[in-house]
Amino acid sequence: MIKEMYGRHFLTLQDYSPEEIIALLDLAAELKRKLQQKEQHHLLAGKTLGMIFKKPSTRTRVSFEVGMWQLGGHSLFLSSQELQIGRGEPVRDTAAVLSRYVDGIMIRTFAHSGIEELARHATVPVINGLTDLYHPCQALADLLTIREKKGSILPGLSVTYLGDGNNVAHSLMLGCTKLGIHITVCAPKGYWPLPEVRSKAEKNGVVSGSSVMITDDPLAAVKGADVLYTDAWASMGQEQEKQERKNIFAPYQINETLLMQADPRAIVMHCLPAYRGEEITNDVLEGNRSVVLDQAENRMHAQKALMAMLMG
Ligand code: CP
Ligand code: NVA
Numbered sequence: 001m002i003k004e005m006y007g008r009h010f011l012t013l014q015d016y017s018p019e020e021i022i023a024l025l026d027l028a029a030e031l032k033r034k035l036q037q038k039e040q041h042h043l044l045a046g047k048t049l050g051m052i053f054k055k056p057s058t059r060t061r062v063s064f065e066v067g068m069w070q071l072g073g074h075s076l077f078l079s080s081q082e083l084q085i086g087r088g089e090p091v092r093d094t095a096a097v098l099s100r101y102v103d104g105i106m107i108r109t110f111a112h113s114g115i116e117e118l119a120r121h122a123t124v125p126v127i128n129g130l131t132d133l134y135h136p137c138q139a140l141a142d143l144l145t146i147r148e149k150k151g152s153i154l155p156g157l158s159v160t161y162l163g164d165g166n167n168v169a170h171s172l173m174l175g176c177t178k179l180g181i182h183i184t185v186c187a188p189k190g191y192w193p194l195p196e197v198r199s200k201a202e203k204n205g206v207v208s209g210s211s212v213m214i215t216d217d218p219l220a221a222v223k224g225a226d227v228l229y230t231d232a233w234a235s236m237g238q239e240q241e242k243q244e245r246k247n248i249f250a251p252y253q254i255n256e257t258l259l260m261q262a263d264p265r266a267i268v269m270h271c272l273p274a275y276r277g278e279e280i281t282n283d284v285l286e287g288n289r290s291v292v293l294d295q296a297e298n299r300m301h302a303q304k305a306l307m308a309m310l311m312g
Contacts, residue, residue, distance in 0.1 A: 133170060
């Protein structure tokens with residue numbers, strides 16, 4: 001069922017129905033075509049997006065900022081260190097005040113409870129630009145990319161994610177299972193996705209007819225997969241665990257040998273930034289199966305659709 005999307009928050013894909021996600025992907029494809037054909041699409045003329053960053057970013061920051069400009073709107077980069085929030089102003093006051101100035105707030109932060117609190121006190125849509133728990137804008141762009149590369153029939157495809165059961169894995173699990181795509185997450189024990197996210201994905205799968213598999217066996221995980229996906233082994237905020245994780249995750253690297261086990265037409269995805277020689281080899285990242293640059297570009301098209309729907 002498609003509910004009115006105007007005014008809603010976007011904290012997790014779980015809050016959106018399969019039909020709503022498809023509608024977002026359709027609009028993203030349409031806006032991408034318009035941009036390529038230089039057709040004006042000022043769906044957010046006169047609107048402003050505030051973007052709060054508590055962590056670094058290249059893709060998220062630039063794709064939101066440029067996307068907003070292409071939609072005829074304006075965006076503000078707000079580093080949390082330079083906001084009063086960095087000096088202890090409560091989140092609720094920040095949310096309420098920003099809501100008086102801007103038409104939407106995008107935030108990248110640590111604890112997911114932080115964005116939930118912001119959303120509770122904001123009277124404009126709040127968009128999740130990554131928390132420790134989820135990265136739903138990434139998953140939206142990932143689904144758009146898979147649809148472009150593998151054709152419009154998503155149900156029945158299989159995606160295998162190798163590496164840390166992190167925010168990117170969580171959102172990918174929810175997005176895939178909403179749309180009928182089988183998802184396998186392959187990670188060392190102790191780094192598996194959170195049980196509550198797994199159970200949400202399994203419930204989605206019951207409705208959409210897709211399955212969720214969690215394993216620590218890379219060879220079994222990639223067998224026949226249509227998509228191989230990975231992300232950095234140490235996420236932002238886990239820098240001190242980097243060396244330890246390098247040793248633990250070594251068998252989960254996407255390399256030529258592992259890629260040979262997947263479907264011969266399998267594509268390779270990575271949300272970026274990538275650490276060559278760790279979670280993925282240089283050859284595979286740069287190879288002809290890799291779609292990482294299209295995937296990064298699609299962040300902008302997907303987020304433009306999202307902003308147009310929530311704020312337009
Ligand atoms: N994939 C992604 O979110 O990249 P940034 O950290 O550069 O925004
Ligand atoms: N899992 C990574 C994603 C970066 C885009 C992180 O949270 O740092």
